[in-house]
Amino acid sequence: MxxxxxxxxxxxxxxxxxxxxxxxxxxxxxxxxxxxxxxxxxxxxxxxxxxxxxxxxxxxxxxxxxxxxxxxxxxxxxxxxxxxxxxxxxxxxxxxxxxxxxxxxxxxxxxxxxxxxxxxxxxxxxxxYNLTRESFYMASLRSFQEANDNYFPELELAAKNFLKQYSTNQDGELITDELMTEILKEEYGYEVFYEDFKTYKRPELGKLRSIFIEEKKHLYINIDSELDQKRFILAKELGYNYLGYKERLNTYSWVSFENFDQLLNNFYASYFAGALLLPEDELVQKMNEMFAADKHDIKNFLRLFGSYTESPETVYQRMTNLLPKHFNIRDLFFLRLTTKIGTSKYKLTKELHLNQQQSPQANETDEHYCRRWVSLNVLKQLENSTPEDPDHVISSQVSIYPFNNNQKYYVVSSATKDPFNPEYLRSVTIGLLHKSAQRKVKFLNDPEIPVKEVAVTCENCGMENCAERVAQPKRFAKDIHSKRLNVIVNEFIKEKSK
Structure with missing residues (x-):
């Protein structure tokens, strides 16, 4: 011992x-x-x-x-x-x-x-529930993010200082790939290679975006990575080095870890990358302009995404950093769902809940997520799209959870194809508690926003005549039966006690 x-x-x-x-x-x-x-x-x-x-x-x-x-x-x-x-x-x-x-x-x-x-x-x-060491650590990391409102001022400051030192950032110009690569080479002794991972004997490598060989400081980036992914990889490597983290993960997406520090530092480096690619002050200004509109227009989100070269997921996640700090919106959730084309099965692969455990959350019981979610609908739309249609489907709605105290959220979701898994689609979603967000987001009062009653899973939903239902409400019915039986027992006891 x-x-x-x-x-x-x-x-x-x-x-x-x-x-x-x-x-x-x-x-x-x-x-x-x-x-x-x-x-x-x-x-x-x-x-x-x-x-x-x-x-x-x-x-x-x-x-x-x-x-x-x-x-x-x-x-x-x-x-x-x-x-x-x-x-x-x-x-x-x-x-x-x-x-x-x-x-x-x-x-x-x-x-x-x-x-x-x-x-x-x-x-x-x-x-x-098959809780692994990995899922335990991930839950700990999420709790840490939630305890800090997912905003880390020391990392924001580090990103700002980095930009001051290395980038003129004139007229809102974004940091370039060339500059990030040059800094990695000149300041940190890196060599950066773009490789076709599919050509190697193991096809599993083709699903990775990057591999870092620590001893040689060689960074290999999958040539199939999209531009936004390549930029994020470079920015994340800058984060590891600029912040001075020795304990790190050497693959992206990560395959395994030896200790919690590696996982935590991976989060810190990723946060730094987001702050570098989507600078705080600039994005807050654009969010303010978008939230000031009286009318709801989903194209405003598209314009916001279009002003950056980063993926919708990076922008959504960056918004979860800034909404609590700058807009006092602390009741929110972030979700990422994936589906294999043709299966109608959906898996929640990433989630974050600030201020409380917002619905929905991941379930490990193979229950069916509510088909009324906008997160699932955009995936369906993308799956049914034609080659001529846009490869980014976005939609929004106000979701009301009648079986969860009638909680009401404004939810916006984007669906895109997974570049490393052509058989899979993914959606990223951000949801804001309506009553706490409507003071800062004016367009939430627009009656034109679609409103839907939703549940978490079909098995735990008591909505009658739901056209989207794909499974019977077994758990809901069992709960109702237990409550009714309890009332009957109490009535029996009361009657016999006279």
Missing amino acids: QEDYIKLIFGLKIKQIRTAKDLSLFKLSKITGLSKSYLNEIEKGKKYPKTDKIILLAEAFDVPYDELVSLKLDKNLAPVAEILQSNLLQEIPLELFGIEERDLIEIISNAPMKVNAFISTLIEIGNN
């Missing part, structure tokens, strides 16, 4: 024995001659006493020395030892949320059996 954990276990034993013998820290201090503050640090696992001091404690407690220094704990504290030895706490990025590991241990030690049962329950749920 790690030295810190040995200190923690010893401290827990001291606290347990002292409490069992009804000794305060003050009383124990008087008996042993050890200061109260020193004893407190021992119990918190911050210090491990020398042999002579352990002897004083053993004598004060009237327990054998060997028993006191043993790592074996009684049944009440055994769950704590199991948690420590399982390395579970090392898997949780506690420092990300400002939590000290010792504080968490102290919480566990106060009611070890209950906490252990709670943790065991979480583990069992995770196993039942």
